[in-house]
Amino acid sequence: MMTHVQGVIAAKVDSQSNLKHYVEQKADVTKSVSLENFSFQTLADVTKTILFHAFWLSEQKQNLSLKDYKKLLFDRGWKGEEKKYLKIAAAFGKFSPQDFAQVEPRTIYQLAENSKKYQQVIDRLLDLSEITQEGVRSLIKKQQTPREAKPEKPSIWRRIKNGRRYCQIPPIHEASEQTGTTLQRMMDEEGLTAQHIVAEAIALRQAYKQGQLVLAQEGVEPGE
Structure with a gap:
């Protein structure tokens, strides 16, 4: 042709x-x-x-x-x-x-x-x-013609000028405000920072996911 x-x-x-x-x-x-x-x-x-x-x-x-x-x-x-x-x-x-x-x-x-x-x-x-x-x-x-944009993968990481990075948890929006009020109470009663309490909570959840912890049923003593 x-x-x-x-x-x-x-x-x-x-x-x-x-x-x-x-x-x-x-x-x-x-x-x-x-x-x-x-x-x-x-x-x-x-x-x-x-x-x-x-x-x-x-x-x-x-x-x-x-x-x-x-x-x-x-x-x-x-x-x-x-x-x-x-x-x-x-x-x-x-x-x-x-x-x-x-x-x-x-x-x-x-x-x-x-x-x-x-x-x-x-x-x-x-x-x-x-x-x-x-x-x-x-x-x-x-x-x-632009292709449909894929949603970005959520990330908690932020970086500072010296190159080091830190994690930043996004705002938690709840009608009951339960997470926020519970965290604040722990901070007030125990004198701990929010970061420390969140770190402990994540460590406990990770241990549970790995089978190192079990949830105790109400009214059931451990070992029964």
Whole structure:
């Protein structure tokens, strides 16, 4: 369905002549369209030109020596600008420039600059009989739909500046206020801190869970 880039770009093309020919050819086509469709036709030409240039530049990097490739970039003032086009070539290597004639340029850059994030979107474009701006945006939107957040696991731990941590029991809300009043009474009668009493209570519960303690039934003496 889609034409591979190798079918679009001839190997070892001459940079200046091919780019000049492509631009002149597209300029002639643009002159023939009506004013009503001018902006859309021009936008399509921009997108295709970006992809054509990206594929062409990638081809030059593969075929030229490192020295000649750097000279190419230097001579045309592209040094530092080539990376985004190489990303485009890498992201859309399974397509042809014509495939994206209905996609605006910014979307192409968005997908290429974040190819890992949007790899699923790029792969799904291969399944479309026609790639449109609306179709691409729809795929992007579906991928960005937030998943239902999982409830966070409750934690009593807090950390202080020196890196040490401490536990903090959340507020206990009871209509009867039984836990709070009982704890306060123990503190008043025994002169203990709330932390000490809670620690003892947790230790006793842990011992019971491990079978080291048993609950005494009312009216039954131990050992009966």
